[in-house]
Amino acid sequence: MEAGNATEVRPGLRERKKQKTRETIIEIALELFAERGYEETTIAEIADVAEVSPRTIFAYFPSKEDILFCDTPEIQERLAQVLRDRPEGATALDALRDFIAGSLSPDSNEARNEALRRRIVAGNETLRRNGRARLAGFEQLMAEAIAVDLHAGPGDIRPRMVAAALVAAFSAIQDHDPAAPPESSSPEQAMAVIDDVMGFLRGGLEALRHD
Amino acid sequence: MEAGNATEVRPGLRERKKQKTRETIIEIALELFAERGYEETTIAEIADVAEVSPRTIFAYFPSKEDILFCDTPEIQERLAQVLRDRPEGATALDALRDFIAGSLSPDSNEARNEALRRRIVAGNETLRRNGRARLAGFEQLMAEAIAVDLHAGPGDIRPRMVAAALVAAFSAIQDHDPAAPPESSSPEQAMAVIDDVMGFLRGGLEALRHD
DNA sequence: GAGTAAGTATGCAGGGGCTGCACTTATAGC
């Protein structure tokens, strides 16, 4: 450890290089996937363009698909945190709404990648399926939080139903309107749609609230 | 075409052999998967025990996973038919209930395979995920039928939400109680659970019915 | 600044899923 570093320790050269390599791989993979299709792009090609060995790619990502979906765990962790830290009166749905609102700030780089990702996934059946499967983590998270809201026991299926409906609603919004990615519409519009969904869900939740 | 056949043409030797081979492959694959795990069982081993060439297996099934989930399309088709043919007053939920009730007759062979399948899928993360992904077809089917019930337009997300909740509910019942496979409990018990779910869903549906 | 420890990149060999193609074998209809 060097002395004189500020509150944030700037990571060493090694760490920075690693981060850079990782980002390069992602960037190039997304570009190639978008350009010529996911299945049609091989690990070897990505490695070639990224100027690393194919073996190295697997040191960074457990699988080809994980290059594409690498952000999921991080986003999920953020959501988990928001749910954990929500104030006393706030429901899980409230927390989710805030989370989404907070995620709509279009960080240019992130947004660009996200748009690419969407296009790539849209163009491949398997990816669509697996992409949805990855939402299972979010669903689980929401189900747990909703269970708390509903004072539901562990065997109660209501939280899962609500969480599933929720995920389905957002999937529907995303999948079914590929012509209108969220960055093209304004955040306000996006929030309006989301509030719509929330309204429905709250209605459904009320109907299920018999505790 | 031979003359003198009854209403049902008994398929020729070729067709019967084919069917037999197909069933043998499924049977042996399920046994091996259950015995030593899905990932640990190779196509070569299945082929070996089934006394066919590995290449032949791929003539019958597009992928290893499809050996396991081979019934899904057929069941889905049956559900689609039930939904199509439901009488005027019956809702999609009613039709689904009937469909499930009709499916609970424990055909010994079918039930045995189904139990095996459940165990196999339960023991493998990827299979659980993909198994659920295969439910997307059912979800879609139900969503379409529910959309009719709700007089919902094409962009309406309510039907999807309900369908997703529905599928989630049944998944929850199946996944979360691996100790109690459906054949062990009586059909009456199973139907009681299902009616429970149906009650919730009808409640949720009512809340969404603002047409 | 040389030397060592730890971390990273790479090459190689190989397993396993899956496919296209050519070829043999078995059934069907004449």
Added chain:
DNA sequence: GCTATAAGTGCAGCCCCTGCATACTTACTC
């Protein structure tokens, strides 16, 4: 029987992914 058609097979090969041994880099210590 004899031929058209379909099923089964063997082979070569692509691709994802893994374990392992090895070269290379950065980091730390003296």
